[in-house]
Amino acid sequence: MSTALPTRPRSLNQRSQIVIVASTYNEEFTDALVENCKQELEELMPNSLTNIIRVPGAYEVPVTVEALIQQNKPECVITLGLIIRGQTAHGDLVAESVTNALQEIAVRNTVPVIHEVVLVDDDKQAYARCIGSKLNRGREAARAATSILDTFNQFKRSTGRVFPSNA
Ligand SMILES: Nc1c(NC[C@H](O)[C@H](O)[C@H](O)CO)[nH]c(=O)[nH]c1=O
Numbered sequence: 001m002s003t004a005l006p007t008r009p010r011s012l013n014q015r016s017q018i019v020i021v022a023s024t025y026n027e028e029f030t031d032a033l034v035e036n037c038k039q040e041l042e043e044l045m046p047n048s049l050t051n052i053i054r055v056p057g058a059y060e061v062p063v064t065v066e067a068l069i070q071q072n073k074p075e076c077v078i079t080l081g082l083i084i085r086g087q088t089a090h091g092d093l094v095a096e097s098v099t100n101a102l103q104e105i106a107v108r109n110t111v112p113v114i115h116e117v118v119l120v121d122d123d124k125q126a127y128a129r130c131i132g133s134k135l136n137r138g139r140e141a142a143r144a145a146t147s148i149l150d151t152f153n154q155f156k157r158s159t160g161r162v163f164p165s166n167a
């Protein structure tokens, strides 16, 4: 179990285009994830342009990310959501499918997709990850986005492209 957030990366001054795709399901918690993520982004990337898109549930997140990337390739997509396990396997199935789809989309498009569609057992775990400060996954998402954008910028500066060509 993680007991603390990753340390804050250095802040970036550039005007990055970031999209947050967040599900509305379990709204009390997902609204808090979005708010925490926005606040942390404002501190770490004060000049970035951030759009927020809300979708019904976690299952609708990957198709939205893919559509966004196809229409207007953003520099980074942050996904936020909360799945609370119920009495059946449905929650685990949704979580696994979302996890696999997001990684596949990120790798195929070489666009960093930050994955904070969180799967929890109960409201107590949800509170700690969405509303509390110590394990807040919205803040963690903003830190991961800042850090990976910094890495991709360094690739671009050193090679003129994100990844070196074999040609
Ligand atoms: N139970 C949760 C869901 N379920 C809804 C699905 O994500 C989806 O919207 C539905 O199956 C229609 O395709 N979504 C969450 O984000 N969190 C849950 O706990």
Ligand SMILES: CC(=O)[C@@H](O)COP(=O)(O)O
Binding pocket: 083, 084, 085, 086, 087, 088, 089, 090, 091, 092
């Ligand atoms: C994770 C879900 O979609 C959840 O609401 C389903 O609950 P259950 O497994 O009790 O049907």
